Amino acid sequence: MRAPLETFSYEYPHPAVTTDVVVFTIRDTRLSILLVKRANPPHQGCWALPGGFLDIDEDLDTCAARELQEETGISGLYLEQLYTFGATRRDPRERVISVTYYALVPQDALATPRAASDAAEVGWHTFENLPPLAFDHAQIIEMAHRRLVAKLDYSTIALQFMAESFTLSELQGVYEILLNQPLDKRNFRKRVLSLGLIEETGGLRRSGKHRPAREYRARHPRRVEIIK
């Protein structure tokens, strides 16, 4: 168990701790993930999740948000912890424990991410067609995706993909992309409305040469609710 402070720090080496974040969005009817191109070795020039080393006096959640902001310019997301990866050889430099997070962002809510910090480049990549990834980041993304799909079933997580106001068809489209199957319009509307988690804004969305759609908004925009 824990030894006294004085002896401990010198007797045993500490591993490095990082956070990495999987940011999902839906772009052009594709589930997409935010990646940065590494400016430094190892895996220089390779794509990776935004993330980096924990400051010694910084909370884990804060670190994840800060690194995301520094490397991509994106902030204000609700980050949820996913899993902690710590295989002994996952980083060639030294022992690194990565506490990973995931987040969802609305299609249009963010300015195009901008490269910053020591990321050479930032960009969205479709989940179906990811480039080779640094470290064990492919494995991290896979787990985040499984979690996302699982949560669709029993939470309102999908609302986080939506802009402040949205139409029911747009929401249905998001579910169809994530579940990768078409849904019945009437059943979908009945179910989602009966949950009482969204409400009409009163506005209409006029988008093309057809009937305008009613606009809705989440009643509790930030909150992910569990459905039983």
Next chain:
Amino acid sequence: MRAPLETFSYEYPHPAVTTDVVVFTIRDTRLSILLVKRANPPHQGCWALPGGFLDIDEDLDTCAARELQEETGISGLYLEQLYTFGATRRDPRERVISVTYYALVPQDALATPRAASDAAEVGWHTFENLPPLAFDHAQIIEMAHRRLVAKLDYSTIALQFMAESFTLSELQGVYEILLNQPLDKRNFRKRVLSLGLIEETGGLRRSGKHRPAREYRARHPRRVEIIK
């Protein structure tokens, strides 16, 4: 992002990393948790979760299993990662990141745990009546309990509380304790049998002056299956 190895280790201090494990069992119709009494400061003499510092060349899962074995003599459990706690002041000595796990053990499957290593004492404590706990371990237990109860609904996790063979009444009793409510016998049996995850051993359990009960076993003893 990640700096070259040589510069890094000296420029930035690394936090310590520990694992802690919440082991649940059911003893005498009470949900119980395995705790160790701390032999050393800080919180000397206080009860805490079994756990300890990560060796620099050791996987996280291995560390959790090793510390559990060293401090309590219990081994061979299926440990599932729960959450990583890293608040800056959660340990008074230095910055400590704790990767936590939880596990379930059958009522009778283990020899009474024995104190070892630097645990002064080991013992089971009922969830409803826990002693004051070291660090943020009360918070960790609370999260583990929420996860356990949530998983009852959509997985076969409760089977992990059962011995190799068990009766349906015993299994029902476990559910009743965990859900804290009585269940209908016929409905319970119908549902659990229709899932096809347990099978009769053919044996009978003779326990008292009444009709013997059929013995069952899990078809996939170690596996936690997700039910949809």
Next chain:
DNA sequence: CCAAAAGTGTTCACCGTACACCCATGA
């Protein structure tokens, strides 16, 4: 008036729930 997406109800099958009595055994 035509094209395109929005909006709307009903039927049916299945599942979870409520509910009460007989059975096998040991004392």
Next chain:
DNA sequence: TCATGGGTGTACGGTGAACACTTTTGG
């Protein structure tokens, strides 16, 4: 024969799934 827990079936209501046509707008 009695006390104790083991074991069994049916009826009902609610929920999820299948399914097609009318409405509103812009061009």
